[in-house]
Amino acid sequence: MVRYLTNSFGGFAGTVLVLVTVTLSFRFTLDPADMPRVLDERLELSLFAENPGIVTPIGIAIDSLNRIFVLESHTHLPPKDYKGPTGDIIKVFVDSNADGRPDKTTVFADGLKEGLNLAFSPEGHLYAVTSRAVWVLYDRNGDRVCEEKKKVLELVEPASVYAHAALLGITFSPDGWMYVSRGNTGGQAWKLVGTDGSSVSGYGDGGNIVRSRPDGARLEEVATGFWNPMDLKFDGKGHLLAADNDPDSRGPNRLVHVVPGGDYGYKSLYGGSGIHPYLAWNGERPGTLPYGVGLGEAPSGLLAAGLAALPPDYRGQMLATIWEESRIVRINLTAKGASLTGYTQVIVEGGQTFRPVAFATDRNGAIYFTDWVLRNYPNHGKGRIWRLTTRKGIAVEKPQPMYAPVGPDAAVEVLNRLYNQSSPAEISQLHTALQAKDPFLRHAATVALARPAFRQQAIDATRDASPLVRLGAMVALQRSGYQPAEPLVRRLLTDPDAQVRQRALQWVGEAGLQEARADLDKALTAGPANPALFETYLETVAHLSSAFIDAYRNRSEAYAKSIKRPLPHQFVENFVADPSRPAVLRAMAIRYLPRPAEQVWLLTQLLTKEQHPQIRLEAIRALAGVPDQAAGRSLLATATNPKNPVSLRAEALLALARQPAEVSASVRPLLNDPNPEIQLEAVRYLRTRLSDSEAQRVLRPRYALQKGGGEEPLRQQLALALSPADAGHKLSHRPASLAEWQTILATGGDAQRGQRVFYSVQAVCSSCHAVQGRGGDLGPDLSNVGQSKSRTQLVQAILRPSKEISPEWQGWYIRLKNGVEHQGRQIDVGEKQIELYTQAAGFVTFAKNDIQDYGMSKTSLMPDGLEQQLTISDLRDLLAFLQAKK
Structure with a gap:
């Protein structure tokens, strides 16, 4: 009723x-x-x-x-x-x-x-x-x-x-x-x-x-x-x-x-x-x-x-x-x-x-x-x-009453003691906590240090010998709304520690401290710079635009994210081209060119005219992603010039593999280059371009020379490029089980070669993973993977990616009515359409009327069988590279 x-x-x-x-x-x-x-x-x-x-x-x-x-x-x-x-x-x-x-x-x-x-x-x-x-x-x-x-x-x-x-x-x-x-x-x-x-x-x-x-x-x-x-x-x-x-x-x-x-x-x-x-x-x-x-x-x-x-x-x-x-x-x-x-x-x-x-x-x-x-x-x-x-018969714990008082917890009590610090006499305890490895202890100390009672001690702490104390004091002062901030921030922009300078840059940008604009470059030159510092520098320059500051403060857009923060016209391009800038910074800036395809002339000039190897190296890496005839010619000229450093020549060959131009005829002579690293990259390039019959004709004679010895990585690369019949004998043993792979990959490898493997078209690692800003974002960033994964875990992740999928990297699929299937990492299902975050194009939108089915992938987005495209030496090198990322 x-x-x-x-x-x-x-x-x-x-x-x-x-x-x-x-x-x-x-x-x-x-x-x-x-x-x-x-x-x-x-x-x-x-x-x-x-x-x-x-x-x-x-x-x-x-x-x-x-x-x-x-x-x-x-x-x-x-x-x-x-x-x-x-x-x-x-x-x-x-x-x-x-x-x-x-x-x-x-x-x-x-x-x-x-x-x-x-x-x-x-x-x-x-x-x-x-x-x-x-x-x-x-x-x-x-x-x-x-x-x-x-x-x-x-x-x-x-x-x-x-x-x-x-x-x-x-x-x-x-x-x-x-x-x-x-x-x-x-x-x-x-x-x-x-x-x-x-x-x-x-x-x-x-x-x-x-x-x-x-x-x-x-x-x-x-x-x-x-x-x-x-x-x-x-x-x-x-x-x-x-x-x-x-x-x-x-x-x-x-x-x-x-x-x-x-x-x-x-x-x-x-x-x-x-x-x-x-x-x-x-x-x-x-x-x-x-x-x-x-x-x-x-x-x-x-x-x-x-x-x-x-x-x-x-x-x-x-x-x-x-x-x-x-x-x-x-x-x-x-x-x-x-x-x-x-x-x-x-x-x-x-x-x-x-x-x-x-x-x-x-x-x-x-x-x-x-x-x-x-x-x-x-x-x-x-x-x-x-x-x-x-189920009945299974032992259970007695349920805790809702909102029952909790018992003492040592970790909570430590945090609470820090939060409750209010006397300047206790500053030494805050200094100790600011240097702790535990970010929650550092945070609690920062919250306490932001209190008015600690104002002078916080200012003094920005000159402490410990960069962690200086960093925590700066964060505390910004949290407290410290004024006048500009003189303090100007000094911190010249701090010897890169992380302190990076945080100072962010304070300048968030507070709109335009009077500190002339000092921003000091943050790049006061000590060693890194890509994260440089990227923060660029964003801080953009934040100091008067148009952005006024629009944000006046809330001129209904949605804050709609407010534009453009860099000054041609800012990065001019930075890269400016010979008065330190070469290492110009090299970093190349990574942030907004439209590399429009900068082929600049990049080829850097590659051919500059002397600094890091600038030339970053120019090569930028050109790798630009399908262009002029880019291809410059890369080939770099690779074939024996006067160039081996590292540049090897990177140029790696970049050529991503170029549409067919230059295998020019690369073949490099099979006889005096340096085995160049020979190795030449084989890796030719593997992507030669037909089976061409490979037999071009690579088999070179492989025959390796039978009696020679460089093992090169011999393995040649063997993988050839079928057993082409090679003329049984190839090196390839493990059949994960346990065998673990044994054979337990040690060894060259990290520098491994970096080239990571970015190679055979490994395709960089399509989904980034290291220090270079690569894709479909999978987890691997910049510090050596801190969290052992070599054994890395081997399993590479060779058996679906064995253990972390929930945060769950894959999704969309199968269209025409039979085409798309895979991605994140999905957003709306009433009439579905968005899928994909490797190739970021978010892609599909009309529901075109979709036959969608759901969670049962396997990892990382493909199985990666080892089939790589030699044992490649895998050892790749592991050495990843282990070094700490």
Whole structure:
């Protein structure tokens, strides 16, 4: 029986649907093929409710009486002909006989717009997050019907915003604070206001985490630098964790340990790609913090596993719904200094009709989660609620009470002691922490040092002998709004440490300190420079444009990312061509030529007229990507001139392989060059150009000379270019198993040769991976891979790439109706089209009408069989190159 009541409370008027309590008989229509698989055999999954009893559910919360409150969405991009209610509904499900099926359902409240999340406060009141407000919903008489609704936080700006980029998640701390996550509002100016007039605002910044008292008073920012933190929860030790979606081409989605004052690196001012010198995604920039765990695509909900009745090995871990990948993962967390790290394991996996969203647990420790069912964003009338429990007979940990006080944690206490430092007499402790390896300790010390009580000590610390102390002091002073900044920054631009100079450049750009423009070049010449420093320098020059400064300060564009920051006309080109500039800097600048195809004349002049080998080397590398006859001629002339350094000649041959011109006749004489490195690269080039019959005629005589000895890398390269019959005898043994490969590749290799292998057309490594700014971004950056991967791990990653795929690098495919299949790293599915981030062209858009199928790739985007194109010597050299990246 359904009864309609007209209700009005707290300025919120609407029609309240009240489903009068009745006994219901549920007949589930779930196709067995749609049943998600539970990958932990100790757990079991059952369907609790489904449409039409529940449709497009998002948030979920369970009260102390085990009543299940679910936010049913009807305003999430509803189609024009949508038949449902005009407002979102909060339904209450009661399973009074504990049979795993709801026998009573009522409507608690309706009329919400763009509802996203629910949570009960420690006092037992239900809070609802919509895209533009946080509401507290009162049910003082316990009849499961809300009689008063009060707005405690309101997003008063912008006037309109996409729901997934505004207010998102909510949780409460054991000490009673309310924490709310906010998306980046697409770069629009925003302002969030509490009940006492307290507010937080921004423009062009990233998403953030704020907190207030439960009544909406004392609103303040906790941390910033997020993309869209969809959910946040405390774990059993009191760490605040957020699940953050990722910028378009940066990745991965990340689990972040949120600490006071934390900056996690993203700003919407710099667009959606996430690639910019002032940005960080894993603590790469001074003053930003790294993430804890990489997650799969579109994490939506978090749950502290300790709140559930799960096997003992789940204690201290988190669960996350990975909406896009139709999965629930277990996040295995371990301590890492004062923070956390870990890895994920899939425990529930479904198909295209399984889209898990949010979690809650009842007081018995059963887990309930909502399921949007379909990939379609608009409201579609489908929905499910699932119940995840431990099988009978399996030992479980007793669930922790919600909001129970957490016990002492040594790492948290260390951070808190640093945060609470307020006496100048304690400066030595801050100096020590600023030099710690742990970025969270350095951060806590920086936050403390930014207090007015430490102002003079912070200024003095910018002259400390330790570059880490100087760096932390500078970040602290900028955080504190120190003025006048210009004299201090001018000095720091000449600091002997490159990282300090880089951070000073960023301060100049972010603050728009045009008076320091004349000193920017000193940051490049005061000490050794590197590509990251140079890129930051270029962006700082662009930031000091008067047009940009005025537009940003006046908020002249609705979306901050729309404000242009052009470099002065021909700035990089003039920098490269200026002989008065240091050669090493001119060489770096070549990498940043905006349109190398338009600079063939300049590049060929640098290659033929300049004497500095690094300038010539970078000119070669730039010309490699420019298919041009003049470029090809210059590269060939460089390669064949015996007066040139061997390194340049070898690089020129490597670059020639990417040129369309056919010059194999001119390269063949290099097979007899006195230097074996040139011979090696000549064979590598000819492998890409000669037919089988030509290879036999040209390369077999050269191979015959190697039978009696000679350079092993060259002999292997020739052998690989020839079939066994062409070579005239059985080729060198090639391992047949990973274990054999591990043994034969355990040692050896030449890093310089390995760099050429990395950028060769045979290895294709650089198509997807970058090293120090050169290469693609479809796969992880390998600039520091030697720090995190052993040689054994590198061998496995190269030879068996699909054996272990990190969730942050999950591949996706789109299969068109014409049979063509495209693969990429990130996917964005809209109502009428799908975007896929691809190796060749970045984001590519496909009309849904042209698509037959799409989904997650079961294998790595990195192809199998790479070793078939490389010699054993090539692989040893490649490994030596990667191991050196530390």
